[in-house]
Amino acid sequence: MNINATLFGELLAFIFFVWFCMKFVWPPIMGAIEERQKKIADGLAASERGEKDLELAQAKATDQLKEAKTQAAGIIEQAKKRGSQIVDEETQRAHQERENIIAQGHAEIEAERNRAKEDLRKQVAALAVAGAEKILERQIDAAAQSDIVAKLVAEL
């Protein structure tokens, strides 16, 4: 244990090393460490934000899907209603047409029958007149008796 001038040498070396460390070693290393810590913190925050965004997007997608489903159901419902409406309308129209056609047929038949009746009546009248002429021969002047014939015809 002998103290000597070595002490001063070591003191100088100590001061130099501490100074060098303080100036050129500590700040860059600490800076890098702190920067990396910040980077990692930022990265973690970003991933958390991403996760939240994803969750939000998923919720939104679910909502939209639900809405679309409701809309689709509405459209189908409407289409069904419209379909049955069209069927109803068509049925009604067809029914109407049938009625019309039937009514028309009836009217035609009626007209035909009337005409036939008229023809028959005329023919019966002519036949009756002819018959009467035959029976009465010239006794009866056709022209003079035509009013009687007309009356007969009207009675038929």
Next chain:
Amino acid sequence: MAGSAGEQTISGYIQHHLTNAAVGEGFWTFHVDTLAWSVILGLVFILSFRAVAKKASAGVPGKWQACVELIVEFVDDTVKSTYHGKSALIAPLALTIFVWVLLMNLMDLIPVDFLPILASLIAGESMDVIAAGQSHTYMKVVPTTDVNMTFALSLGVFALMIFYSIKIKGVGGFLKELYAHPFNTPWLYWFNFILETVSLVAKPLSLSLRLFGNLYAGELIFILIAGTLGVWQLPIHFLWAAFHLLIIPLQAFIFMMLTIVYLSLASEEH
């Protein structure tokens, strides 16, 4: 140093190992080995850490950078948990002390004869002369077993303690701490002053002697094992090295920790 010619005594062997390579006379003696090894190890620390500092990036660190960052963060955490002021000096100081002292302590694990014999051979002495204990080349490779080394460290710390005390509390505050504490009555000021001065001076003294004592004792036991046990020294060396391996980082850590504690005491008002 040397026994009778051709035969080496134990005490000579030990004495040889405990003598520094010295230049100069009296007080103006320089222990060349202590200076050289401490500066070499300091440069190893400075340059290897500077290599990382130059390339330090916030990206993915390389293996060496990760290792250095581990040490830096460890020191930074220790400083932050103990020293509550703001100082750009304390943390780099603690890092320098820790790594430098650790490297110097680690020199203790190099087998005790390797470097001294190498030095003797370089100095031109033959193996016969060395084996006979006649070598006059001295080489003490563990700088922390030199009390000059540990005193230099603790004196640097002591100067910083006084600097921080005066900077933060003023000259008056610093002096007041010396005489008005622990008994704050005027007629006991003289007693306080003696008490506080002793405790103030004891801090750097105990700091340096603790490191010196631990490493000197460890080194001495290595030398004793090497000098007395013959071939049996190998397992015993291993056992002592395994035990000493605990002391080496522990003493480096204690020196750093106490430095931080002393400086934090100096920076706080009581």
